[in-house]
Amino acid sequence: MPRSAPPGRVWPTALLVSVVYVLLQLTAGTSWTLYPDSYRYARAAEEYTGADRDQAHRTALTAFCASRADAAARSKALDPLASKKDLGASRSAARTTCMERWRDAPDITTGDPRYQSIFSSRPGYPLLLAPFVAALGVLDGMRTLGLLLAVGGSLAVCGLLRTAGLSAAAAVTGQIAFLATPLGRWSLQPLGEGLVTACVVGAVWGGVLVARNRRAAGIALFVGSMALCSVTRYSTALVVTATIAVAMCVSGALRRSRTDLLLAGVSAGCSGAVAVAMKLLALPSSEVTLQDTFTRHFRSPDVPDPWARLVDLNLTYWAHWLAEQIAMPLFLAAAAFSLWVLLRRGGVLGPLACAVVLTGAAQVAAHPLVQEADRLGVLMWVPVTLGIPLITEAVRDFPSRAFDRTVPVPASTVEPSRANTTDP
Numbered sequence: 001m002p003r004s005a006p007p008g009r010v011w012p013t014a015l016l017v018s019v020v021y022v023l024l025q026l027t028a029g030t031s032w033t034l035y036p037d038s039y040r041y042a043r044a045a046e047e048y049t050g051a052d053r054d055q056a057h058r059t060a061l062t063a064f065c066a067s068r069a070d071a072a073a074r075s076k077a078l079d080p081l082a083s084k085k086d087l088g089a090s091r092s093a094a095r096t097t098c099m100e101r102w103r104d105a106p107d108i109t110t111g112d113p114r115y116q117s118i119f120s121s122r123p124g125y126p127l128l129l130a131p132f133v134a135a136l137g138v139l140d141g142m143r144t145l146g147l148l149l150a151v152g153g154s155l156a157v158c159g160l161l162r163t164a165g166l167s168a169a170a171a172v173t174g175q176i177a178f179l180a181t182p183l184g185r186w187s188l189q190p191l192g193e194g195l196v197t198a199c200v201v202g203a204v205w206g207g208v209l210v211a212r213n214r215r216a217a218g219i220a221l222f223v224g225s226m227a228l229c230s231v232t233r234y235s236t237a238l239v240v241t242a243t244i245a246v247a248m249c250v251s252g253a254l255r256r257s258r259t260d261l262l263l264a265g266v267s268a269g270c271s272g273a274v275a276v277a278m279k280l281l282a283l284p285s286s287e288v289t290l291q292d293t294f295t296r297h298f299r300s301p302d303v304p305d306p307w308a309r310l311v312d313l314n315l316t317y318w319a320h321w322l323a324e325q326i327a328m329p330l331f332l333a334a335a336a337f338s339l340w341v342l343l344r345r346g347g348v349l350g351p352l353a354c355a356v357v358l359t360g361a362a363q364v365a366a367h368p369l370v371q372e373a374d375r376l377g378v379l380m381w382v383p384v385t386l387g388i389p390l391i392t393e394a395v396r397d398f399p400s401r402a403f404d405r406t407v408p409v410p411a412s413t414v415e416p417s418r419a420n421t422t423d424p
Contacts, residue, residue, distance in 0.1 A: 009168060010158060010162055010168035010171050010172060011158075013168065013172050014154075014155055014158045014171070014172055014175055017154070017172060017175055017176060017179075018151045018154065018155065018175075021150070021151065021154075021179050021184075022147055022151065025147060025150075025188065026147075029188075030074060031185070032143060032146070032188060032189065032190075033067050033068065033070070033071045033189075034063060034064045034067035034068065034139075034142070034190055035189070035190070035191060036064075036108055036109055037119075037191055037192075038064065038067075038142065038189075038190040038191060039060050039061065039063075039064040039108055040060075040107070040119045041119075041125055041126050041129060041142075041190065041191070041192070042059070042060035042063060042064070042126075042129070042133065042138045042142065042190070043056045043057055043059075043060040044056075044119065044120075044123070044126035045126040045127075045129040045130040045132075045133045045138075045141075046059050046060060046130075046133060046138075048126060048127060048130040049130050049133065049134045057106075057107075058103075059138060060138060061098075061099065061102055061103065061108065062099070062138075063137070063138035063139050063142075064098070064108065065094075065095050065098035065099050065102075066095060066139065067139060068094060068095075068098055069091045069092070069094040069095035069098065070091065072090055072091060072094040073087050073088075073090050073091040073094070076090040109297050110297045110298055110299060112297070112298040114284070114288055114291070114292070114298060115292060115297055115298055117284050117288070118284050118288065118289065118292065121234070121281075121283045121284055122192065122231070122232060122233055122234075123231055124192070124195060124228060124229075124231040124232030124233075125191075125192040125195050125232050127231075128145065128195060129141065129142065129145055132144055132145045142190035143190070145190075145194075146187065146188045146189060146190055146194060147188065149187045149188070149194030149195060149197075149198060150179065150184050150187040150188045150194060152198055153178060153183065153184075153187050153194065153197050153198045153201055154175040154176075154178040154179050154184065155175065156198060156201045156202060156205060157171075157174045157175055157177075157178045157201055157385055157386070158171045158172060158174060158175040159171075159205065160174075160201060160204060160205040160208060160386075161174045161386070161389050163205060163208050163209060163212060164208050164212075164346070164347070164349060166389055166390070166393055167393060167396075169392070169396075170389035170390070170392055170393045170396075171389065173388060173389045173392050174385055174386060174388065174389040177384065177385045177388045177389070178385045181381045181384060181385060182374060182378050182381055183197055183378055183381050183382065183385060186374075186375055186378045191375070192232050192233055193375060193378055195228070195229075195232050196229055196232055196233050196236050197378065197379065197382075199225045199226065199228050199229035199232065199237075200225070200229065200236075200240055200356060200359070200379060200382065201225075201382070202221055202222075202224070202225030202228075203221075203222050203225040203226055203229075203240065203241075203244070204349070204352045204353075204356065204382070204386075205221060205225075206218045206219065206220070206221035206222030206223075206224075206225060207222060207244070207248075207263050207348055207352050208348060208349065208352075209221060210222070210259060210262065210263050210266075210348075211259055211260075211263075211347060211348035213259075215262070218263075219266055222263075222266060222267070222270070223266070223270060226240075226241055226270045226274075230274050230277065234274055234277070234278060234283060235286070235289075235363075235366075236359065236363065236379075237270070237274050238271060238274045238275060238278070239359045239362050239363070240355065240356065240359040240379075241267045241268070241270040241271035241274065242267075242268075242271045243354075243355035243356075243358045243359050243362070244263070244264075244267040244351075244352060244355040245264050245265075245267040245268040245271055246264075246355070247264075247351035247352065247354050247355040247358075248260045248261065248263045248264035248267060248351055248352075248355075249261065249264045250351065251348070251350070251351040252264055259348075260348065260351070263348075286366065287306065289366070289367070290306035290307070290309075290310060291303065291306055293306075293310075293367055293369070294306055294309055310366075310368075313368050314365055314368045316368075317364075317368035317369075317370070317373070318365075318368070320370070321373070331380075331381075331384075334384045334387075334388075335357065335380065335381075335383055335384055337387065337391070338353075338383045338384045338386070338387020338388065338390075338391070339353060339354065339357065339383050339387065341387050341390050341391050341394065342383060342386060342387050342390060345390050345394065346386070346387075346390055349386055349390075353382065353383035353386055353387070354383075356379050356380075356382045356383065357379070357380050357382065357383050359379050360376075360377045360378065360379030360380035360381075360382070361377065361380060363376045363377060363379070364376050364377040364380075
């Protein structure tokens, strides 16, 4: 990893990329739609603005049905035999059916208290959403927040890479990679993924600051990011802090780096705090979410062996996943090469990226459902986003280094007390 950021003005270019991305989404983006979880987040946001439960349900349901009707019309438009009249009829029928089905229901999935508790224990995203919904309405408010989260996450990647010492061009490359991968797509959607992804990127940025000897700022950013992640999705915060703690312990032992061990301790402390909070607040455990999975949202009786079923489902799912990757190994190749580059050249980014990719895989393993895997495993793309800029930087530097006969001394062999820099 470079020792200091090369000269170059990154933010004007990064802001231009952000503006172009937003304009493209507003003019050509058609994949944005409300999901069942979006309805629950919108309902909670309405309640936070002062609406009672029934009113919040009706407002959120109206937006949900309108969004699903638009999606049905877009799908119908792809039918070569459909006419404009058919499109209008399809939209109207879908909206009416949706409203009639759920108007008097407590929830569009189930009113089971266990299912509702899963969402009531995640107030972070609805709280952030509430002012947007109050000002713009459900659909426009959620769309605006999605755009801000996607752009904000990409700018955080850009800042992270500059802090790590990469050039302005490489940092903007990372920003574009973020927006071009599923990280950008799922950050844009009216779900909690965008906020969770931004929190994880913030934690990685904090780790880089610690490695750059800006320990107070780095620890504050790391802890703050994980605190926000905890109120958004505490299960992710628990897993990512635990995996970072382990990864930095291994890195600290291999590189004999006290800074890595410091970050491991901070992350372990955060993981312990999340676990204690889950216990004290009696938050829904993995047992509840497993029963949710194997009872189709508590519509069927509880199963006696959810963990055994999870193991069996994982064996089936990952065999299917591997077959898909072998048939079209874009992600597998990109992730493997990026991780290799990050571990070779990325300094602290290497173990942090390994921890994040393991977090994404763990989230899929906890709910190995084909229809949910792309969303739940979106963090597995973070190493790709961070690795591509390092690859471009290495390619750019190759001609000059090819003629450099000087053998560089690995930075990890230099005692911190004898150097002006921190860990590579």
